[in-house]
């Protein structure tokens with residue numbers, strides 16, 4: 715048994731790799747984190763060793779990408795060492811619009827390129843904020859936090875993780891998640907999501923701010 719890897723292979727030939735741990739940058743709570751927090755968080759993350767940043771045109775209507783780009787340039791970390799992920803917005807899905815979205819991304823980021831992919835999964839969306847005694851038990855056994863245990867569990871499943879945090883201590887904490895999780899403990903965490911992931915829940919509830927369920931594929935809205 716070994717700790718999860720630093721990176722996972724991408725694509726069928728495995729020629730390129732994605733760093734297993736990244737920083738999510740979506741939706742910092744403005745009551746807690748003032749404008750500029752994304753830039754500071756990306757700087758904190760790059761200094762802590764992160765080399766994978768997840769962003770999107772939609773995060774702050776370009777402001778998120780702007781701050782990500784500023785932080786990358788200010789960090790001094792070579793661009794080619796950083797894996798920057800952006801997304802194709804729903805309103806740019808027509809083939810002729812894809813390049814438009816990409817050009818906007820690059821303009822906001824101030825970068826020359828990003829890997830460009832948004833893979834839809836059958837599982838839907840990342841967890842609801844809740845404490846589970848099983849996670850807390852496993853965490854105390856390893857002297858880790860529940861967040862570190864869940865991140866390590868996902869990495870062991872071969873899933874690249876991008877926890878969002880604007881808190882410098884938690885950014886560093888989240889990066890420290892490559893440790894050996896014993897099979898029994900892996901199974902205990904695995905059971906929480908259910909055999910087919912049916913007990914998992916996503917936390918981005920779009921109805922609250924869009925006014926409709928963005929993920930309901932049965933109904934075409936708005």
Ligand SMILES: NC(=O)c1ccc[n+]([C@@H]2O[C@H](COP(=O)([O-])OP(=O)(O)OC[C@H]3O[C@@H](n4cnc5c(N)ncnc54)[C@H](OP(=O)(O)O)[C@@H]3O)[C@@H](O)[C@H]2O)c1
Pocket residue numbers: 737738739740741768769839840841859861862876877878879880881884885887888917918
């Ligand atoms: N969820 C989605 O639907 C979605 C969609 C598209 C893309 N993404 C990407 O995925 C990233 C992550 O999304 P998410 O929904 O998982 O994030 P999230 O729930 O929006 O944010 C993570 C929350 O956990 C807190 N946190 C972070 N590290 C922690 C720790 N070690 N212990 C306790 N609390 C901690 C953060 O607070 P602090 O900031 O105060 O630490 C924040 O409130 C996004 O930022 C984005 O890049 C997500």
